[in-house]
Amino acid sequence: MKHEGEFSEAAHALLDRDEVEGVLSGAFYTPAGKPSARAPKPAAERPTHYKVICISMYTDDLERLDEMVEALKARGLTKASRSALIRHALEQVDLEKVPKGI
Template identity: 70%
Template sequence: MKSEGDLGGAARALLDRDEVEGVLSGAFYTSTEVPRVRAKARTTGAASEPGAAPAPERPQHYKVICISMYTEDLERLDEMVSSLKARGMTKANRSALIRHALSQVDLDKIPKGI
């Protein structure tokens, strides 16, 4: 079994620190009141407290989602990302590779029983 230190190094090699911190700060490190305040400020144009600056708009061109994948598929995906990075594509990541794969799918070639 790998030690915790070994896993941390592998994760650091695959994950972009700025991207991870952005997701965590927007989803996990905010209170439950913040999303409701932001929604109200966005619809009414008013800040939640007098004198408070309006909350910044959240991006509308993407959403953070959670999907289930088999560990073998994730290992293959991570190997592909590592290979792209080794070729000099330093911004390669799981999301980008999945988006590219989606653009190549031919629905007429998908087997029945998927």
């Protein structure tokens, strides 16, 4: 007759904890009709014409940018945004006039 410790070791060798928890959470602990939290989501197509980036800006510059966006919105340009204003500014840049200390 096996002792409790021997049974436990045999059970651990046979069953993978993550697999058991996945089955239990997906089949037994999920309300009927609702997908489990572990169910894979279908891959969404990502747009290729733009990328989301992160840049750092000084708080004073960011405040100025936000004030400019608000001024444009007050003029009726309801689609004005930080990124739209930055894109417009990029179109206006003359690289020959950019100071050397930039």
